[in-house]
Amino acid sequence: MTTTYAALLRGINVGGNKKVPMAELRTLLQRLGHGGVGTYLQSGNAFFSSGRGDEDSLAAELADAVERHFGFTVEVLVRDHAYLRAVREACPFPAAELEAKQVHVTYFSAPVDPGRFAPVDPAAFLPEEFRLGDRALYLYAPDGLGRSKLAEALAKPRLLKGLTATTRNWNTVVKLEELTGA
Structure with missing residues (x-):
């Protein structure tokens, strides 16, 4: 079963620090084997679909890939669509x-x-x-x-x-x- 997720990268592209071009982030997610990859704005928002892992393991995998590719540590949260919908509805x-x-x-x-x-x-x-x-x-x-x-x-x-x-x-x-x- 494939689930769609959002990846939230903390503190990138803010004030010239920790630059992560969105095109490179999309490529990184695709190289990790995810489909339906896209980004939103320049502030560390990506979305993708995956049939493996859970939110925590996918976040750790992406954080490791970002560190290997860009050379700095970034905290990453991954949340699925159902959670994002629940957060929106519970405002x-x-x-x-x-x-x-x-x-x-x-x-x-x-x-x-x-x-x-x-x-x-x-x-x-x-x-x-x-x-x-x-x-x-x-x-x-x-x-x-x-x-x-x-x-x-x-x-x-x-x-x-x-x-x-x-x-x-x-x-x-x-x-x-x-x-x-x-």
Whole structure:
């Protein structure tokens, strides 16, 4: 059985660091034996189909291939279409009524205990808000991610210790769900 996945590469092509041309990423995925390969934007979003492995083994395989090919380490999350659809459907904020820059999803490598974020006082950041989901954190930032004090607080290394975490804006969340469902 073939499953369609999205690969989320963390921290590439940002500020001139860790350059990964999307054409080369597509070729790399094809060389790994995956089909239906494509990329979305320049910020580390790929999609592919595979009949072998699971999310974690596919992520590890791609991370190893990126390191061998480009010479640097990149954290990779792989999520299947069903998961991406569930994340989109579970959004606790009225995403359809908001600008895409106002809603973000941080994908995590593992489930997150709500106690991990207990040191963050939600009231101190209003009107910004966050909610936890299945291996995901939803962030409502009315002025965008770049100006969000809550996003800064949630990204503290002590809160994310032991996790791979990568954030996408709502447009990308929606597009990846659509691209993996085709």
